Amino acid sequence: MKNSKSFLAVAAVMIAGLTLLSFTVNAQPKPWTVPAEYKTMKNPVAKGDASNKAGMALYTKNCASCHGKTGLGDGVKARMLKDFPGDFSAAGYQNQTDGDQFYKTKFGKGEMPKYEGKLADEDIWNIVNYMRTFKK
Ligand code: HEC
Structure with a gap:
């Protein structure tokens, strides 16, 4: 009787350990899979000052809270992610x-x-253009 109890205790500890381990393994985000037709899609919005200006306003409003003002991934919400x-x-x-x-x-x-x-395609392309200005 005593032995089967300690066996159960050991089993419980092992299960808890394995559960924790699987959480750690799952902590890595899944890689992106971008369909080929998007990968090679032509950007319909010309790069330049007008697009960067529109992109900057949209980026600051929608994206900077997580991605940071200059795209370094250091926005105020980033540490909660x-x-x-x-x-x-x-x-x-x-x-x-x-x-x-x-x-x-x-x-x-x-x-x-x-x-x-939430954002029109054209607005997303403007943001994509603006995010090119973050290049080191
Ligand atoms: C709530 C926080 C949050 C907001 C707001 C946000 N993002 Fe993200 N973004 C993330 C996280 C987290 C990832 C990483 C996701 C992953 O790898 O699973 C990411 C990844 C990305 C990526 C892929 C980066 C790479 O290296 O491949 C792009 C592009 C992107 N975001 C653009 C944007 C744009 C543009 C906006 C605003 C319109 C935006 N994000 C708003 C959190 C956010």
């Missing part, structure tokens, strides 16, 4: 196509909200 929102000044971000960034903004993933229905 489970996942790092990314560093938009770095090559890992800047080497992506405009279409990649458009898709990610439009459809979101995990803690990244989707802006489909």
Whole structure:
């Protein structure tokens, strides 16, 4: 009787440990999968001052709270997030196509909200253009 009780106690501790472990493993966000037609999509909004200005206003209002004013991932809400929102000044971000960034903004993933229905496509392209100015 005594033995089966301690066996149960050990089993319970092991199950708790495994559960914790699986949480740690799951803490990594799933990678993005951007469909090919978005990846190679042509940006219909010309880059330049007018687009950057429109993009900056939209970015400051909608995105800076998490992504930070200059895209470093250091917005005021960032420390409440489970996942790092990314560093938009770095090559890992800047080497992506405009279409990649458009898709990610439009459809979101995990803690990244989707802006489909909230921002017009043209506005998203303006933000994509503006985020190019964060390049180091
Ligand atoms: C509530 C916080 C939050 C807001 C607001 C937010 N994002 Fe994000 N964003 C995230 C997080 C967290 C990730 C990382 C998601 C992941 O990898 O699963 C992310 C990822 C991204 C990525 C992909 C970055 C990469 O390196 O591939 C882009 C692009 C992006 N966000 C653009 C935007 C834009 C544009 C806006 C505003 C229109 C915005 N985000 C608003 C939290 C936010």
